[in-house]
């Protein structure tokens with residue numbers, strides 16, 4: 001047993017990095033345990049020509065199968081788990097699309113009678129969104145009418161040929177579009193260089209323009225004496241007879257079991273890793289898993305079903321060049337009672353695929369066939385296809401769960417998580433609507449062929465809701481500032497604490513929440529456990 005630390009964070013991804021950086025100014029001893037490695041950007045697929053063929057950077061932990069990954073049973077969900085385990089977490093692979101939730105997202109029950117209201121509102125998070133934008137270096141264009149006023153940090157990324165084509169379609173229909181906020185640097189920022197349009201963002205950015213957490217927050221946190229212990233996998237959180245967390249049992253780099261004492265434990269393992277760890281932390285006092293007196297740990301899992309609608313153009317659209325996203329539309333975000341579903345979605349434009357991706361998707365969708373037309377059909381798609389993805393709001397339902405699998409374990413023998421999830425009727429209607437509208441947009445933009453894919457089965461990259469926040473301990477796992485209702489020195493800062501999912505990518509909100517919770521801890525340091 002080593003000396004106790006003041007704060008022990010589990011997970012060095014988007015939220016772990018943000019909370020560590022913010023708490024560092026307290027000069028407490030802060031240690032973050034991360035099961036994965038530090039990344040070496042020179043080994044990213046984007047540093048080589050075979051970047052589309054590298055299985056070791058697959059989105060799916062089950063396909064990747066690194067020793068630092070844990071398998072996830074995703075046979076009972078149409079949407080498969082996608083993540084990355086390492087310093088930087090899933091931001092190593094994320095595309096950096098960086099919307100915020102809307103003010104209405106925090107009041108879904110009040111406005112629409114579904115889901116639940118959050119115990120905080122947009123105004124509470126607004127300063128933390130701003131602080132996070134600064135740390136991350138968000139490229140954006142001020143004045144987007146979809147949001148309350150917010151400041152731009154870096155100039156927007158170029159629209160490119162695909163963004164211009166799509167914008168023409170939205171303009172013809174009179175529908176909202178705007179240059180997308182992006183965690184990709186349009187100009188040098190905080191020691192990181194600008195984007196050079198490699199187009200490989202979602203397999204790691206060797207240029208360092210994309211703000212993965214290992215190169216945005218961690219260098220600052222480490223300079224302020226936070227320690228990251230990589231290749232340390234936490235098995236369980238220990239508690240004393242008063243129900244307070246005392247530390248964690250983990251496996252170190254050599255695979256040897258260790259115990260680390262801590263005054264405060266913060267979980268940042270994402271919406272699957274966090275409930276898994278809580279459910280694996282059994283004790284006499286908490287026989288159903290730690291912090292689980294509500295029975296809600298692992299329930300209300302949300303993951304944003306996606307629909308992709310593709311348009312093929314006669315002119316090149318630079319589909320394989322540049323950061324993934326260029327424009328977004330919030331036209332269909334808010335509830336409209338004339339539709340047959342509640343809530344809504346954002347359109348995230350995606351420039352397109354590289355040469356291999358074009359072949360795979362074209363073949364899968366029957367647009368590139370074997371035979372004498374094969375090359376011609378490939379040429380028709382490559383660099384001529386761009387698409388709109390609808391990120392559909394997923395409402396919380398207790399039957400959608402992360403539980404422990406009865407047989408599957410990771411390389412240390414720790415029980416693995418299992419996802420059980422079905423897409424709701426409301427979301428299915430939204431997916432269909434989004435394809436119909438995207439078809440109109442792409443046709444208005446001049447696409448000669450339009451087709452779609454829904455849901456994106458590989459797209460389980462947003463993990464939310466499995467340890468929700470709330471004021472009522474019988475209806476939530478953590479309180480309105482991220483502290484467990486049951487265990488007064490245990491905090492959760494990742495996407496697990498979302499009450500509803502909104503219809504936007506979550507990382508901007510996840511990091512804003514982590515900064516907000518860090519501030520709440522700092523403000524209460526004298527009486528944190530009252």
Ligand SMILES: Cc1cc2nc3c(=O)[nH]c(=O)nc-3n(C[C@H](O)[C@H](O)[C@H](O)COP(=O)(O)OP(=O)(O)OC[C@H]3O[C@@H](n4cnc5c(N)ncnc54)[C@H](O)[C@@H]3O)c2cc1C
Pocket residue numbers: 010011012013014015016033034035036059082083084085086087088089090091092093094095096097098202232233234235268269270271273274277461462463493494495505506507508510
């Ligand atoms: C391909 C892809 C594209 C994406 N694109 C976008 C996008 O454009 N915009 C957006 O907003 N979001 C995007 N996301 C999602 C985004 O990456 C996540 O929302 C974000 O990283 C979640 O942050 P987190 O801190 O909750 O978890 P993570 O960043 O996943 O970090 C969790 C960390 O905890 C560690 N951990 C877990 N369990 C343990 C344990 N027991 N012991 C020790 N360590 C542990 C893991 O190894 C991991 O490093 C994308 C994700 C993927 C995979």
Ligand code: SF4
Pocket residue numbers: 046184194195196197198199200201202204205206207208209210321322323324
């Ligand atoms: S397009 Fe820009 S952000 Fe994406 S990988 Fe290349 S340099 Fe990095």
